[in-house]
Amino acid sequence: MCDVAASLPAPASTSLDVANLSVHFGGVVALDDVTLRVDQGEIVGIIGPNGAGKTTLFNAVCRLVSPSSGRITYGGRSLFDHRASDLAGLGVVRTLQGLGLWSRLTVLENVATTARPRAPFVNDLLALPSAERTRLQARDDAMRILADLGIADRASAYPSSLPHGVQKRVVIARALMMQPSLLLLDEPASGLSAGEVTELTTLLRGLRERMGIALVEHHLDMVMDVSDRVVVLSLGRVIAAGTPAQIRANPDVATAYLGEQVAHA
Amino acid sequence: MRNPLLRHATVCVALAVVLVLLTYVFDAFTDYKIAGVAIFFIAAAGLTVLTGVNGQLSLGHGALMAIGAYTTSLLLKEQPQLPMILPLLAAIVSTGVAGAVIGVAAARLRGPYLAGATLALAVGLPQVAVHYGSVFGGNQGLPVPVPTPPSALGGDFPNERWLAWIAIAAALITLFLLANLVSGATGARLRAVADDEAAASLAGINVARIQVLAFVVSAACAGLAGSLFAYWVGLTAPSGFGLSVSLQLLSAIVIGGLGSLSGAVLGSFLVVMAPFTISDLAGNLNLSSDVANNLPLALYGVVLIVTMLAFPRGIQGALFSLWRLAKRNLRRPQAPTVSTTA
Numbered sequence: 053m054c055d056v057a058a059s060l061p062a063p064a065s066t067s068l069d070v071a072n073l074s075v076h077f078g079g080v081v082a083l084d085d086v087t088l089r090v091d092q093g094e095i096v097g098i099i100g101p102n103g104a105g106k107t108t109l110f111n112a113v114c115r116l117v118s119p120s121s122g123r124i125t126y127g128g129r130s131l132f133d134h135r136a137s138d139l140a141g142l143g144v145v146r147t148l149q150g151l152g153l154w155s156r157l158t159v160l161e162n163v164a165t166t167a168r169p170r171a172p173f174v175n176d177l178l179a180l181p182s183a184e185r186t187r188l189q190a191r192d193d194a195m196r197i198l199a200d201l202g203i204a205d206r207a208s209a210y211p212s213s214l215p216h217g218v219q220k221r222v223v224i225a226r227a228l229m230m231q232p233s234l235l236l237l238d239e240p241a242s243g244l245s246a247g248e249v250t251e252l253t254t255l256l257r258g259l260r261e262r263m264g265i266a267l268v269e270h271h272l273d274m275v276m277d278v279s280d281r282v283v284v285l286s287l288g289r290v291i292a293a294g295t296p297a298q299i300r301a302n303p304d305v306a307t308a309y310l311g312e313q314v315a316h317a
Numbered sequence: 318m319r320n321p322l323l324r325h326a327t328v329c330v331a332l333a334v335v336l337v338l339l340t341y342v343f344d345a346f347t348d349y350k351i352a353g354v355a356i357f358f359i360a361a362a363g364l365t366v367l368t369g370v371n372g373q374l375s376l377g378h379g380a381l382m383a384i385g386a387y388t389t390s391l392l393l394k395e396q397p398q399l400p401m402i403l404p405l406l407a408a409i410v411s412t413g414v415a416g417a418v419i420g421v422a423a424a425r426l427r428g429p430y431l432a433g434a435t436l437a438l439a440v441g442l443p444q445v446a447v448h449y450g451s452v453f454g455g456n457q458g459l460p461v462p463v464p465t466p467p468s469a470l471g472g473d474f475p476n477e478r479w480l481a482w483i484a485i486a487a488a489l490i491t492l493f494l495l496a497n498l499v500s501g502a503t504g505a506r507l508r509a510v511a512d513d514e515a516a517a518s519l520a521g522i523n524v525a526r527i528q529v530l531a532f533v534v535s536a537a538c539a540g541l542a543g544s545l546f547a548y549w550v551g552l553t554a555p556s557g558f559g560l561s562v563s564l565q566l567l568s569a570i571v572i573g574g575l576g577s578l579s580g581a582v583l584g585s586f587l588v589v590m591a592p593f594t595i596s597d598l599a600g601n602l603n604l605s606s607d608v609a610n611n612l613p614l615a616l617y618g619v620v621l622i623v624t625m626l627a628f629p630r631g632i633q634g635a636l637f638s639l640w641r642l643a644k645r646n647l648r649r650p651q652a653p654t655v656s657t658t659a
């Protein structure tokens with residue numbers, strides 16, 4: 053069914069709408085009545101102290117946790133009707149904080165394995181020419197993305213042998229291979245050098261024309277630099293939303309998260 | 318040879334030629350042992366896909382082999398004249414269906430829970446044959462006629478060589494198909510699911526479906542092996558499919574090199590041949606019967622332990638390291654300037 057969804061053209065005004073979303077873990081309220089929207093062509097930064105519910109929000113969108121109430125739609129379709137594995141087919145692609153690279157696959161295979169469409173299992177079993185063609189096509193596409201990200205020379209390496217910064221690029225390459233129309237990035241800048249963060253910022257600006265991007269990130273300078281809008285979560289609630297300038301000027305945000313010196317900056 | 322179809326076909330045809338020639342060189346009993354290795358390999362190769370590649374531990378493959386063997390025996394009980402291909406195919410289908418059912422349950426279980434569930438299968442299933450003795454023949458089991466070679470091969474063609482040919486053919490077809498599967502896009506998805514399920518799911522891979530698929534493929538192999546095993550022994554009885562079979566299969570794929578089909582070949586050879594060789598050795602040493610009877614089992618254990626201590630990545634892993642070392646040493650004299658400037 054996800055393949056059917058993938059073949060449908062994405063509506064022109066594809067946006068992610070999260071409305072009144074609450075997630076409870078037993079008695080703990082992880083998200084409380086959260087509403088936010090991510091449109092095509094914009095980068096929305098989602099910030100907040102540890103435990104604010106940022107990753108839980110992504111998990112709820114990606115169907116990895118079940119909300120207790122609320123609504124999540126993408127392009128008008130409720131995501132609650134889909135499984136986690138259907139989302140890539142809908143154009144919703146998410147990276148993981150822990151990278152989630154497949155250790156027994158090479159960099160190239162990590163990227164190429166997410167390709168669509170896929171040859172049916174029997175074609176693989178019999179090594180039919182069509183399966184081989186699909187596989188080679190996927191490798192070519194993956195190679196092109198790796199080249200775009202400047203890591204084509206690492207294609208045959210295994211992820212664990214690579215520096216952290218390169219691994220994070222592989223994660224992004226894998227996400228781009230799925231041709232997202234909405235990209236959810238979970239802490240893409242963590243552990244990167246200053247130079248690498250600058251490169252990431254440039255990359256995200258380039259991607260913005262083709263997709264909507266939601267960015268969960270602790271690197272505040274980068275978020276403020278690259279985001280069109282910023283949503284601040286604290287203890288599971290949205291405490292502020294607006295342009296980076298508005299967020300910097302918001303005294304509630306300063307108190308909850310940014311610290312007095314930023315508020316006065 | 319970059320095309321996997323050509324590469325795998327060439328290897329399998331070459332192996333077929335060599336093995337068939339070997340069956341002429343060896344005596345009938347050795348041919349019989351070769352058939353045993355081939356049959357064991359079919360099940361081990363299936364387990365490699367499930368456990369080695371897809372990361373689902375099964376302690377119950379002996380029971381799946383039993384399903385294949387009983388399918389064959391029950392069919393032959395009703396229709397003794399069936400051409401051999403039909404009971405083999407029926408065993409593949411019935412065990413594949415059983416694998417799908419078990420796979421759906423297994424896709425919800427992880428690690429020790431999956432091991433426990435498949436262990437229960439290994440222990441419990443043979444007891445069904447005992448309980449419903451009127452159908453399954455109880456502890457005595459069901460006899461299976463020895464496959465006889467077609468008359469075109471000549472009147473003095475040994476049954477053992479014919480069985481070896483059939484087992485070799487089945488093993489090589491299995492090897493060909495599984496090598497295609499594992500080296501193709503499906504193989505990558507099987508590994509991805511084993512490595513990180515959440516990432517696989519977010520990449521659009523239906524984790525449960527891939528896990529069930531691995532179980533069905535693996536079970537179908539076990540069914541084929543079980544069916545051939547019934548012909549090999551000439552009998553299908555619960556004692557032939559105890560927990561030890563499941564554990565031997567697991568030892569074979571670990572000793573050979575987990576996750577590699579060539580490892581499964583090496584592991585199967587060791588696990589099937591070692592007991593025969595050690596028994597011969599013990600027989601030649603003029604030991605007291607107490608020692609001679611128990612020595613094979615003890616030595617077998619020692620061989621397994623030493624192999625794992627010496628080659629933690631299995632025999633295949635050790636051979637691979639050796640090959641790389643040899644390649645490096647061969648290259649070095651040709652490029653002395655590289656080593657001095659580096």
